[in-house]
Amino acid sequence: MNNVILQTKNLCKYYNEGKNNEIRALDKVNVTIKKGDFVSIIGPSGSGKSTLLHMIGLLDGPSHGQIFFDGVDVSNLDDDEIAIIRREKIGFVFQQFNLIPLLTAVENVELPMTLNGFEGDTEKRAEELLKMVGLDHRLKNRPPEMSGGEQQRVAIARALANNPEIILADEPTGNIDTKTGKEIINILKNMDKKGFTLIIITHDPNIAKVAEKTINLRDGKITRGGAR
Numbered sequence: 573m574n575n576v577i578l579q580t581k582n583l584c585k586y587y588n589e590g591k592n593n594e595i596r597a598l599d600k601v602n603v604t605i606k607k608g609d610f611v612s613i614i615g616p617s618g619s620g621k622s623t624l625l626h627m628i629g630l631l632d633g634p635s636h637g638q639i640f641f642d643g644v645d646v647s648n649l650d651d652d653e654i655a656i657i658r659r660e661k662i663g664f665v666f667q668q669f670n671l672i673p674l675l676t677a678v679e680n681v682e683l684p685m686t687l688n689g690f691e692g693d694t695e696k697r698a699e700e701l702l703k704m705v706g707l708d709h710r711l712k713n714r715p716p717e718m719s720g721g722e723q724q725r726v727a728i729a730r731a732l733a734n735n736p737e738i739i740l741a742d743e744p745t746g747n748i749d750t751k752t753g754k755e756i757i758n759i760l761k762n763m764d765k766k767g768f769t770l771i772i773i774t775h776d777p778n779i780a781k782v783a784e785k786t787i788n789l790r791d792g793k794i795t796r797g798g799a800r
Contacts, residue, residue, distance in 0.1 A: 575606050576605070576643070578738065598623050601792070609785060619790050628740070633647070663732055664740050665742070680726055685734060705725040721748045728756070738771065741760060
């Protein structure tokens with residue numbers, strides 16, 4: 573078990589708990605992710621997959637259950653401790669890109685390094701990451717000057733900025749066309765080959781099947797996959 577990077581035990585997220593209209597967004601979910609895994613989490617709208625991503629990305633806390641990161645129970649850590657783990661060990665790729673419009677591609681990628689106190693040359697590293705995702709011609713462009721696919725490539729480069737242990741991608745092809753979506757998935761697959769642990773949230777079976785392991789969610793419960 574020493575190569576397990578992320579694990580949940582009986583993870584629950586309830587809204588209006590104990591009331592007649594209680595919603596069980598996640599109900600006793602058990603997931604085990606090993607270092608270097610490429611995992612897709614798939615389910616229809618309302619299945620709980622985005623809620624699960626928020627839990628394992630430490631963006632929100634569980635109602636019940638535990639989350640272990642590198643063997644450490646992070647469920648009850650304080651906000652500052654959680655922020656450090658999230659900043660240093662987790663890279664996020666969102667469907668909406670979440671780039672800062674007034675900053676160039678390089679500056680958007682530099683930002684998380686600056687916030688994390690990166691001691692090297694942030695501009696040089698940002699340029700290297702952008703070149704790695706095929707954007708060496710867009711270094712000084714701002715998001716409004718780029719296509720959706722190009723913006724998502726910037727978002728991927730930004731997610732890699734602090735050399736995270738896990739990359740979480742939430743519907744990374746949701747706002748781009750099919751051809752560009754395939755290119756984005758190929759970039760993410762290459763991240764897996766470089767040793768990153770990659771988790772993709774999707775509703776698209778064609779995207780889910782490129783992963784090495786698939787976890788199916790429905791009504792807040794795992795119907796296939798999960799703990800091993």
